[in-house]
Amino acid sequence: MIRVTTAAVVGLTACMAATACAAPDPATARAEGPALAPYFDCVREKGVAISAHRGQPSPDAAENAVSSILATGRAIPGAIVEIDAALTRDGHLVLMHDEGLDRTTTGRGRVADLTLAEVKAARLKTPRGRTLAESPPTLAEALSAAGDVGAIASIDLKPADEAATLVLARAVIDEVRRVGAQDRVILITYSDVTARAVAAEAPEMMISAGVTRDEDLVGLNPAQILAWTGTREERPAVWRALKASGVEVQFGTLGPDGRRRDDLYAADGDPSEYRDLFENGVTVIATDTPLAVRRVLAPEVAAAAACPRG
Template sequence: MALLAFTYPTLLQAQPLHRLPIKTVQDLHAYFKWTNKKTPIISGHRGGMGKGFAENSLASFENTLKYTPAFFETDPRLTKDSVIVLLHDANLDRMTTGTGKLSDYTWEELKKLHLKDAEGNVTQDRIPTLAEAIEWARGKTVLNLDRKDVPFPMTAAIIRQHKADAFVMLTVHSPEQARYYYEDNKDRMFSAFIKNKQELEAYEKAGIPAANLIAYIGPTIKPENKELYQLLNGKGIMCMISAASSYDKLPNEQERSSAYRSIIEDGASILESDRPLEVAQALKLLPATKSSSANSTKIK
């Protein structure tokens, strides 16, 4: 038993990770450019979740990459002393052993807290800084930074500081937000809220190239999506549906698996989910040309 206790973590650590084939900004843009030969891409919402793995934790990111290629939507927030950390909620109560507003704590104080998984179980992991996450992600995956309370200049500065434009993208809710980051660096990649033709035209009018965009089109399959697929794919823009607020909440794995496949069969090319490992298993049942396994290499 003592031998098993010693070797099991070592075996887990040695398990190879899927690595996205991205080293340059050109690779980043090519990876997210739609073609009719492209296989589906999985996004781990808040980094993905699972029993024993907390959202927005490096452990959750790494656990996902042990089983499937993926990139990760994550949530930067500011501490009291202006350190950028990863946590979805403005309050600590739901996902950590702390209470109250994150912004009332310094980074040194937050280091003492532990993260909880989705079931409320306390893990050994602590809140990571964005800087730690960026360095962890280098050579492995892409981070998609959602918009929370971090000022735009601070977000742009940390990406520059870590020379991370090849593997950090930004969620933007308007063309004005995209324009700020684009003017700072024209290589920036955006996950943009584009749910109709008029919103796409607004990004085009703001001068944001199609090559710099993926489009979040909503949380569900609906008839209007067909027009969006044709319009956006025609410009080389991938369409993303997020199941986090919709199909992820179906009561059993079989129903969720069917819904995940339906999203891809309907025409979406990126599927964002709190359950990226379930998504990976579900998509294996699609025809070989739709498999996501071609989107990565593996590394130790």
């Protein structure tokens, strides 16, 4: 069980300022870099990876569910499953996108106000309201499921105030290490400060960070970074430049119904725009419709999945 203490907040804030957090054998970890870095180097050169938003194989599947993680991993070679971590009142990590249980489960209340047992008493619901015979998983259960199907887990460290985000980050990093999943996770960050602190705290793990130019990588190990370039606007010149400098580019076609790129691309019945993303340097496509992306880019997805890991 993970205990969130004042000392943890203070320690992580100091780490954030110094960008020199401790890690097991940090000198070795920094020298060797993330275990996944060579894999993503290969993907960048040979194909494309698909990241399933909230782990869902399709928009009508349950969010952050073991069943969805398994279905995505079985359907898409080399899948990345994006999942959302949250801390319960008694210090356990579970998957939940929102602060509360109300939208995606039969439960009620904020995760932070509930015990693990109370969260586990809820049952997951699909977006169409069907109740499943499964409860919100712990992070360890989700990582185990992802490992079972050869998927990489991309763990969203939801933006709150900086100190709270860093406490969550430390809890996630500790849990990833506890279950030995360092070589199959990505940690998602939302600010320069968080990216640098998390990258320093976990030099053996890949980090997703907002990057649109080389200058954004100052103070970071480029081999550790997957460059997040947003969801609102295609930027082929930026993507090509980042790829040429050896940085893997991510672009999100996900978002609200009717406005996301997934829907816009599909509107004419020919979502060939996904191929345009790949041809302009995008290495990871983060999407609400991963099966549609795979249909367009099946050879490239297979080529990426064939890249050796560690």
